Amino acid sequence: MEILKVILFAFAVLAVGIFGIAVRIVFLKGGKFVNTHVGGNKYLKRQKIHCAQTQDKMEQRDAWRKVKFNNATIASDIKVGK
Known part of the structure; x- marks a missing residue:
């Protein structure tokens, strides 16, 4: 049961990170990835x-x-x- 909590927590952190990256692309006019x-x-x-x-x-x-x-x-x- 503990391993399930760890996996769900890791998935939630990953989802928040992906959403944070997507905000710039989706919601900003002309949004795109930063040129690194x-x-x-x-x-x-x-x-x-x-x-x-x-x-x-x-x-x-x-x-x-x-x-x-x-x-x-x-x-x-x-x-x-x-």
Whole structure:
């Protein structure tokens, strides 16, 4: 019988928590979940801090540009027909 009380109490606490989260979405006009992603934080944006995926994408893009630039430089150094 005691375990039933514990389960019901846990269920009630969980239900109150879910209801609290849903209040913002359901009852506020244009309500939606808060953006907790690093990219949605204006203070981190000011410091140019991004999430790991974005930083990886930026590094890969920069590395690709360096490779393309280096290959173009090497190709222009080759003298054809002399």
